[in-house]
Amino acid sequence: MSQEGANETTAVSVLPAMQRKYNQISNNDDIVLLDDTTDSEGYDDYDGHFDNPTESASTVEVPALLSKTVEVNELSNNKDFIAFSSSSEDENETKEKASERKSSITSTTSKTASSKATKESQVILDYPWIVNHDHSKQKEVADWLTLEMKDFVSYISPSSTEIEDRNITISRIRDAVKELWPDADLHVFGSYSTDLYLPGSDIDCVVNSERGNKDSKNCLYQLAKFLTTKKLATDVEVVSKARVPIIKFVEPHTGIHIDVSFERTNGLEAAKLIRSWLDSTAGLRELVLVIKQFLHARRLNNVHTGGLGGFSIICLVFTFLHMHPRIITNEIDPIDNLGVLLIDFFELYGKNFGYDDVAISVLNGHPSYIPKYSWRELQPIRNSFALAIQDPGDATNNISRGSFNIRDIKKAFAGAFDLLTNRCFDLDKAAFKERSGKSILGNVIKYKGKQRDFKDERNLVINTAIVENEDYHKKRSRIVYETITESTNDSKEEEDDDYHIEEPTTKNARPLRKKEEGEEEQRNKTGGRFFQVYGRG
Ligand SMILES: Nc1ncnc2c1ncn2[C@@H]1O[C@H](COP(=O)(O)OP(=O)(O)OP(=O)(O)O)[C@@H](O)[C@H]1O
Numbered sequence: 367m368s369q370e371g372a373n374e375t376t377a378v379s380v381l382p383a384m385q386r387k388y389n390q391i392s393n394n395d396d397i398v399l400l401d402d403t404t405d406s407e408g409y410d411d412y413d414g415h416f417d418n419p420t421e422s423a424s425t426v427e428v429p430a431l432l433s434k435t436v437e438v439n440e441l442s443n444n445k446d447f448i449a450f451s452s453s454s455e456d457e458n459e460t461k462e463k464a465s466e467r468k469s470s471i472t473s474t475t476s477k478t479a480s481s482k483a484t485k486e487s488q489v490i491l492d493y494p495w496i497v498n499h500d501h502s503k504q505k506e507v508a509d510w511l512t513l514e515m516k517d518f519v520s521y522i523s524p525s526s527t528e529i530e531d532r533n534i535t536i537s538r539i540r541d542a543v544k545e546l547w548p549d550a551d552l553h554v555f556g557s558y559s560t561d562l563y564l565p566g567s568d569i570d571c572v573v574n575s576e577r578g579n580k581d582s583k584n585c586l587y588q589l590a591k592f593l594t595t596k597k598l599a600t601d602v603e604v605v606s607k608a609r610v611p612i613i614k615f616v617e618p619h620t621g622i623h624i625d626v627s628f629e630r631t632n633g634l635e636a637a638k639l640i641r642s643w644l645d646s647t648a649g650l651r652e653l654v655l656v657i658k659q660f661l662h663a664r665r666l667n668n669v670h671t672g673g674l675g676g677f678s679i680i681c682l683v684f685t686f687l688h689m690h691p692r693i694i695t696n697e698i699d700p701i702d703n704l705g706v707l708l709i710d711f712f713e714l715y716g717k718n719f720g721y722d723d724v725a726i727s728v729l730n731g732h733p734s735y736i737p738k739y740s741w742r743e744l745q746p747i748r749n750s751f752a753l754a755i756q757d758p759g760d761a762t763n764n765i766s767r768g769s770f771n772i773r774d775i776k777k778a779f780a781g782a783f784d785l786l787t788n789r790c791f792d793l794d795k796a797a798f799k800e801r802s803g804k805s806i807l808g809n810v811i812k813y814k815g816k817q818r819d820f821k822d823e824r825n826l827v828i829n830t831a832i833v834e835n836e837d838y839h840k841k842r843s844r845i846v847y848e849t850i851t852e853s854t855n856d857s858k859e860e861e862d863d864d865y866h867i868e869e870p871t872t873k874n875a876r877p878l879r880k881k882e883e884g885e886e887e888q889r890n891k892t893g894g895r896f897f898q899v900y901g902r903g
């Protein structure tokens with residue numbers, strides 16, 4: 367959530383789709399206990415943002431003049447908008463708020479303000495990354511889109527202050543956890559530990575203890591109460607009956623949303639793996655951030671309402687890049703072709719992907735498309751039209767099972783493909799004069815919130831979550847090494863090791879059945895397996 371809007375969020379409004387019984391267990395400390403009475407299967411509490419793109423807009427300052435003349439984008443008028451499900455309440459709400467916002471903005475501008483100024487302020491509100499960054503003179507429109515994507519990423523990348531705020535917030539909460547439970551520690555995973563966060567992303571933390579006993583309902587409430595008393599938490603929710611029990615709160619000094627889970631290490635493993643993917647996969651960060659923002663602007667990023675969470679997006683983009691024919695044949699350099707890749711991504715997952723039959727697997731870091739029938743834990747398949755992504759660390763876990771609104775997600779991707787290709791086609795024919803001040807990316811994503819600069823200051827301030835995660839893994843490897851050495855010396859037959867880091871295994875995935883007649887299957891250059899990934903229609 368944007369920091370301005372943080373305190374306005376209530377326990378009920380942030381979880382609109384969940385039919386939960388919530389009990390106010392204390393009137394004094396505002397801690398809300400959310401006892402999920404629905405099937406916990408459907409409740410994945412690894413959601414991304416609570417930031418509502420429209421909430422902070424009223425605080426945006428509209429500068430009187432910009433240095434460039436810019437044109438109102440069709441997206442903001444909904445003239446050229448992607449057709450989402452008309453039954454989507456969120457979307458209707460967004461439109462209502464957007465129109466309220468528009469009128470409030472209009473009333474703040476001077477009566478004599480020209481339509482030019484209104485148009486300029488619309489750019490500040492909707493696609494501010496083009497301000498002073500005009501690429502309309504690029505010969506190839508695809509290059510223009512690539513450059514816009516890079517500008518967008520710089521625009522939303524963190525400033526020194528934002529990184530410091532996050533570091534300090536984590537350190538304060540960690541100190542409190544250790545004060546309450548001296549045998550426990552707090553670790554960070556999720557997007558802050560992978561540098562894949564948007565300005566309003568939450569921080570995912572986990573408390574692990576020597577005794578491994580801090581995941582009881584009592585402990586959850588104890589920590590919630592302790593943090594509230596120490597003035598480190600407001601808007602606290604205790605979600606004790608979910609598959610992954612957590613507490614959620616807003617850190618009042620910074621307004622950052624925090625999720626704390628208990629006694630788990632899978633997120634810490636995933637953080638390391640994702641960082642290794644980022645190192646080895648050019649374009650992954652840029653595409654992930656653009657697609658995150660794309661889904662966020664449409665309220666399709668929240669797992670609670672059937673959207674696609676950050677983890678699923680990463681796996682989807684990682685697989686896409688590693689299976690892209692023009693990348694695996696070294697025909698294109700991803701970083702110079704982000705525009706084309708974004709369009710290809712929208713086409714694949716919006717138009718062609720066979721959601722009914724194909725699952726995505728990134729087990730052992732090897733991206734591949736696998737037939738759904740070969741994934742035992744997915745059976746029986748009740749609703750075949752669903753995205754299925756195998757957890758890279760656990761073959762039995764479908765990380766996108768909560769994303770039930772795949773229909774709208776697919777529709778949004780398909781609409782974005784149409785919009786982008788049409789826009790590129792039109793601009794390609796247009797004279798440079800007509801192109802000036804226009805945005806291509808702005809047709810499919812918007813960015814709301816406080817105005818930012820374009821500085822990516824990640825190289826100026828250390829992200830302590832990354833350093834700590836690396837240290838955590840170094841320490842773990844040492845323990846494994848020492849334990850293995852000791853156990854080898856003691857007894858060569860001893861094989862069970864409490865500290866052993868399990869390599870993700872494919873043992874639970876049934877081998878692919880023999881190819882049937884008419885079924886396409888091929889191997890790519892790197893030995894990865896291709897299956898017919900296109901849809902039936
Ligand atoms: N369905 C899931 N099953 C297992 N682990 C999950 C699942 N969803 C999320 N996680 C874990 O939680 C972490 C954070 O997930 P999340 O979806 O919040 O992504 P994120 O990268 O933090 O994105 P965002 O910035 O949107 O919060 C993941 O890296 C992963 O370790």
Ligand SMILES: [Mg+2]
Nearest residue numbers: 414556557570
């Ligand atoms: Mg997160």
